[in-house]
Amino acid sequence: MSRFRGLVLVAILVISSVVVLAIPEFSVLGFSRGGDGPVGLRLGLDLEGGTHLVYKVVSEEGLDPPTEDDMEGLRNIIDRRVNEFGVSEASVQLLGGGIDSVADRVLVQIPGQTGAAITLAFAADTVSPEELERFFRENLARSDASVKQNDSGSLTVQLDEIQGEISDINGNVVTESEADGWREAVIAEYPVALQVGYGIVELDPPAEGDDTAADPEEPGIETLPTLGEIEAAFASVGRDDASIEAVSGADGLFSITLHGLDTRSTDSEGNPIFGEDQQLIAALRDIGNLQFNAMQGSLMQWAVGGGVQEAKNLIGTTAKLEFRYRECGDVDGPSPDAPWPPNGMTMDQWLVERCTNPVYFQERPTTIDPADLDDAFPDISGGGIPRPIVTLVFNDEGGDAFFKETDDVSRHNDRLAIYLDGEELVAPGVSQGGISGGRAIIEGGDFTTESVRTIAIQLRSGALPRGLELIQERNVDAVLGKESLQKSLIAGGVGMIILLIFMISYYKIPGLVASIALIAYSIMLLGIFKMIPVTLTLSGAAAVILSLGFAVDANVLIAERTKEELRSGRSLLAAITAGFDRAWPSIRDGNVSTIIVAIVLFWFGDRFSTSVMQGFALTLAIGVLLSMFTAFFASRLLLRLIAISRIGNNTNLFVPVRDQKEQSESASGGNS
Amino acid sequence: MDIVGKRRFFLSASIVLVALSAVILGTTGLNLGIDFTSGTTVTFQFQGGDPGSADVTDALIRSGHPEAIVQGLGENQYFIRTDFLGNDGLINVRGEIEQLQLEPVIVLDTSTVGSSVAEDTVQNAITAVIVAAVFVMLYIMYAFRAVPNSYKYAFAAVVALGHDVIIVLGAFAVLGIAIGAQVNAIFIVGILTVIGYSVNDTIVIFDRIRENVTLAPGRDFRSTVNLSINESVTRSLGTSITTVTVIVAMLLFGGASLRDFLIVLLAGVLIGTYSSIFVAAQVLVLWDKRSFLPWRRVVTTNT
Numbered sequence: 001m002s003r004f005r006g007l008v009l010v011a012i013l014v015i016s017s018v019v020v021l022a023i024p025e026f027s028v029l030g031f032s033r034g035g036d037g038p039v040g041l042r043l044g045l046d047l048e049g050g051t052h053l054v055y056k057v058v059s060e061e062g063l064d065p066p067t068e069d070d071m072e073g074l075r076n077i078i079d080r081r082v083n084e085f086g087v088s089e090a091s092v093q094l095l096g097g098g099i100d101s102v103a104d105r106v107l108v109q110i111p112g113q114t115g116a117a118i119t120l121a122f123a124a125d126t127v128s129p130e131e132l133e134r135f136f137r138e139n140l141a142r143s144d145a146s147v148k149q150n151d152s153g154s155l156t157v158q159l160d161e162i163q164g165e166i167s168d169i170n171g172n173v174v175t176e177s178e179a180d181g182w183r184e185a186v187i188a189e190y191p192v193a194l195q196v197g198y199g200i201v202e203l204d205p206p207a208e209g210d211d212t213a214a215d216p217e218e219p220g221i222e223t224l225p226t227l228g229e230i231e232a233a234f235a236s237v238g239r240d241d242a243s244i245e246a247v248s249g250a251d252g253l254f255s256i257t258l259h260g261l262d263t264r265s266t267d268s269e270g271n272p273i274f275g276e277d278q279q280l281i282a283a284l285r286d287i288g289n290l291q292f293n294a295m296q297g298s299l300m301q302w303a304v305g306g307g308v309q310e311a312k313n314l315i316g317t318t319a320k321l322e323f324r325y326r327e328c329g330d331v332d333g334p335s336p337d338a339p340w341p342p343n344g345m346t347m348d349q350w351l352v353e354r355c356t357n358p359v360y361f362q363e364r365p366t367t368i369d370p371a372d373l374d375d376a377f378p379d380i381s382g383g384g385i386p387r388p389i390v391t392l393v394f395n396d397e398g399g400d401a402f403f404k405e406t407d408d409v410s411r412h413n414d415r416l417a418i419y420l421d422g423e424e425l426v427a428p429g430v431s432q433g434g435i436s437g438g439r440a441i442i443e444g445g446d447f448t449t450e451s452v453r454t455i456a457i458q459l460r461s462g463a464l465p466r467g468l469e470l471i472q473e474r475n476v477d478a479v480l481g482k483e484s485l486q487k488s489l490i491a492g493g494v495g496m497i498i499l500l501i502f503m504i505s506y507y508k509i510p511g512l513v514a515s516i517a518l519i520a521y522s523i524m525l526l527g528i529f530k531m532i533p534v535t536l537t538l539s540g541a542a543a544v545i546l547s548l549g550f551a552v553d554a555n556v557l558i559a560e561r562t563k564e565e566l567r568s569g570r571s572l573l574a575a576i577t578a579g580f581d582r583a584w585p586s587i588r589d590g591n592v593s594t595i596i597v598a599i600v601l602f603w604f605g606d607r608f609s610t611s612v613m614q615g616f617a618l619t620l621a622i623g624v625l626l627s628m629f630t631a632f633f634a635s636r637l638l639l640r641l642i643a644i645s646r647i648g649n650n651t652n653l654f655v656p657v658r659d660q661k662e663q664s665e666s667a668s669g670g671n672s
Numbered sequence: 673m674d675i676v677g678k679r680r681f682f683l684s685a686s687i688v689l690v691a692l693s694a695v696i697l698g699t700t701g702l703n704l705g706i707d708f709t710s711g712t713t714v715t716f717q718f719q720g721g722d723p724g725s726a727d728v729t730d731a732l733i734r735s736g737h738p739e740a741i742v743q744g745l746g747e748n749q750y751f752i753r754t755d756f757l758g759n760d761g762l763i764n765v766r767g768e769i770e771q772l773q774l775e776p777v778i779v780l781d782t783s784t785v786g787s788s789v790a791e792d793t794v795q796n797a798i799t800a801v802i803v804a805a806v807f808v809m810l811y812i813m814y815a816f817r818a819v820p821n822s823y824k825y826a827f828a829a830v831v832a833l834g835h836d837v838i839i840v841l842g843a844f845a846v847l848g849i850a851i852g853a854q855v856n857a858i859f860i861v862g863i864l865t866v867i868g869y870s871v872n873d874t875i876v877i878f879d880r881i882r883e884n885v886t887l888a889p890g891r892d893f894r895s896t897v898n899l900s901i902n903e904s905v906t907r908s909l910g911t912s913i914t915t916v917t918v919i920v921a922m923l924l925f926g927g928a929s930l931r932d933f934l935i936v937l938l939a940g941v942l943i944g945t946y947s948s949i950f951v952a953a954q955v956l957v958l959w960d961k962r963s964f965l966p967w968r969r970v971v972t973t974n975t
Contacts, residue, residue, distance in 0.1 A: 052745060093787070094786035095785050095786075475746055476743045476745055477745075481726065481927060481929045483724060483726045484726065484926070484928055485927060485930075487927040488926030488929075489926075491925035492918060494921050494925065496918060498921065499914045499917050502913075502917070506910075539861040542864075542865050545919075545937075549914075549941075552914050556911050557907055560906060582883070585882075586875060586876045589879060590871070590875040593872065596808055596811055597868055597871065598868075600803050600807055601804060603800075604796060604797075616864055617864075
């Protein structure tokens with residue numbers, strides 16, 4: 001049966017396609033496909049509807065109102081961002097304006113409503129996904145929540161939608177974002193367990209000259225702090241609610257449980273602040289020689305994103321990149337006599353603080369112009385633990401400036417701070433001289449693969465000339481109308497059934513084979529669309545209809561040729577083989593020409609602001625390739641298989657109706 | 673069936689159709705739809721329940737705006753995009769929409785709206801199609817290298833392609849005059865589909881000619897073409913009948929939003945099938961015994 005190996009291949013492909021389509025949504029090793037559409041297919045705005053977002057240009061004092069060119073530029077940047085994000089077939093239009101005024105709003109319609117997600121992590125992963133899911137469903141009344149654990153241990157809460165911040169026309173916040181409230185609730189719900197251990201400082205006799213060792217001016221440091229002192233330390237940062245126990249049998253070891261520890265390191269405006277955890281540790285450090293502390297269960301990460309949420313982040317931000325030179329506090333004191341480092345810090349602490357605490361450093365603008373950025377793309381860092389990074393590529397001018405500044409930074413042991421929309425992304429030091437070659441990487445502590453992608457797209461598409469605020473967000477129906485589309489779908493289905501009936505009743509066995517091949521073809525096509533994934537839109541559907549037409553044509557050609565070969569007196573099997581061989585060149589040439597057309601259209605489609613042509617071309621190319629594949633393996637081999645079975649004894653079943661009549665007429669004519 | 677013998681009739685009919693289409697396209701042209709032009713958006717809310725988007729679309733058609741795009745926003749609200757509406761236009765549209773229900777309709781927002789597809793898309797699409805045609809010609813020359821003068825096949829296929837596109841565009845221009853059909857992004861897709869179909873269908877006929885020329889090189893080219901057409905006519909009918917069945921079913925029983933697109937497809941399939949037999953193959957025959965280059969005519973008429 002090795003001759004029919006191709007059929008087995010087709011069968012495997014069809015079965016795997018059925019499986020792929022049967023599971024609406026799946027995720028294996030970070031590879032996730034599927035969604036809310038029928039059988040998990042992604043549908044475009046024209047077929048399914050999506051999210052309707054209206055942004056308004058923020059009027060800023062001292063700035064002229066945007067010109068027509070500003071707005072056109074704005075539209076193009078948003079269009080590019082949305083498309084690069086992989087949301088194909090989005091629509092971006094300017095709203096407002098008239099004969100003597102300029103548009104001031106942007107309408108963005110994004111297909112699909114893939115929902116929103118919150119990614120969060122607890123220190124030491126103390127909360128199980130089941131626990132958190134129950135909390136969201138029961139305590140926060142979000143029955144749509146589903147929680148899964150990521151490879152890194154963080155948890156992702158998938159939700160249908162998150163109500164964002166709502167502002168009125170004047171920009172005043174009417175309702176806070178839903179997610180902010182949940183964050184508070186999660187912090188309050190899950191206890192944080194803290195273990196701290198103190199040690200007695202032993203004065204090393206030979207280390208007398210070492211000034212970093214125990215300072216005789218701080219009394220009581222040699223003794224272990226008491227429970228009362230620990231409690232006082234907690235009360236000093238306003239956390240007298242903590243329950244503190246001395247661990248019995250181990251001196252200087254305390255176990256503390258408290259609810260609602262806020263570890264945020266930036267305030268609501270994005271300025272760096274000390275989180276409650278840092279304040280606590282500092283207070284605990286003050287009362288003794290803190291040797292270790294271990295914290296479990298504190299909320300370490302909280303990122304709202306995913307689906308529409310992520311797209312909204314992407315569209316709305318100005319994405320103004322800024323490189324600032326950070327002059328850190330001096331390593332050595334101003335004079336040998338003055339106490340240094342300041343404020344009683346140890347040298348180790350100072351080396352960190354001098355560049356991270358805004359009290360100690362100063363910043364000034366650099367000569368690096370973000371306009372000199374040629375490209376930006378998401379990447380994975382090399383080295384031990386791969387981390388998501390953004391790689392920046394400068395043009396010559398930018399590369400020179402970058403070299404000059406990093407060289408300066410390196411020589412003065414300072415930092416180069418990189419800001420996006422006024423928020424510090426990262427402020428690295430440079431260890432070995434200036435960085436040449438015009439390439440830079442940004443590696444941030446809280447970067448995720450999703451966020452580096454967003455940042456890269458924003459940097460690549462350029463900064464928006466004006467700030468935007470979201471003033472309206474709604475779900476919107478399909479452009480082509482839900483009811484109208486349903487009717488068309490049913491009509492198309494009826495048309496297909498008529499087509500199959502016609503094929504079977506006219507071409508008989510070859511018609512049946514063609515019908516089976518067509519069904520297999522359709523299933524495989526949908527499976528491929530889901531796996532790539534292709535966003536199916538009307539233009540894609542048109543390409544599917546066309547390639548379906550080609551698939552029908554291939555089968556008709558094979559059937560007709562087989563009939564001719566039978567008429568010329570060959571045996572059935574030989575006729576099928578010869579029929580296929582005769583039909584194949586025209587199937588091949590016709591389809592290859594179509595693929596050429598598809599490639600050229602795709603190539604040109606790239607230059608458009610619209611993906612209409614690309615969607616069509618991509619779907620057409622996939623459809624036509626698959627149609628050739630099905631004709632070659634399914635139709636040909638299935639016909640041969642039936643021919644060598646018992647059905648093959650009745651040659652008449654392989655000849656179309658009309659020609660049978662001719663044959664019988666000529667036969668009866670011959671008898672008379 | 674002697675089709676080649678009547679080639680002058682078919683070719684003349686095609687030339688007339690192409691000329692008529694060119695005249696219509698040159699004079700009235702195509703109506704650029706709201707995908708390419710700026711227009712007006714209106715957001716309104718029904719107070720007496722949701723009438724359904726089909727009824728809203730019908731009301732807009734009655735108010736003289738068949739081009740309108742209607743999208744529901746939930747909560748009985750609708751977002752529509754139409755051609756530019758002045759004050760009178762808005763009153764007119766609102767009047768028709770209010771006929772749907774006893775309760776008044778609240779207009780929440782009106783605004784002008786820019787194009788959703790860049791205007792140079794049409795220009796780019798034309799360039800893309802021309803480039804695609806050149807590559808297809810090169811491929812046909814390669815695929816038909818076994819037969820003499822394979823460039824003639826390539827050229828004839830592209831003639832048929834141009835013929836199909838111009839006539840479909842012309843037919844759509846007529847529809848534009850008759851029922852206000854507009855060129856939107858969807859229409860470009862329709863034309864691209866027609867191009868794919870036309871090229872494929874022509875090649876199937878040419879393949880048969882290629883085969884017969886190779887099988888019997890001594891036979892008169894004209895009879896070879898005629899034989900090939902007769903041999904493949906059942907296949908041509910079989911394929912186009914099946915395709916047309918699906919399109920007609922969708923046109924008759926499907927929703928209104930795809931109507932213009934399906935009309936383009938239907939016209940394209942019919943003309944594409946016709947042109948493969950009655951134009952592409954006939955151009956080959958016409959070209960066989962003569963040259964289009966004047967200085968070679970003397971030589972060819974002698975043979």
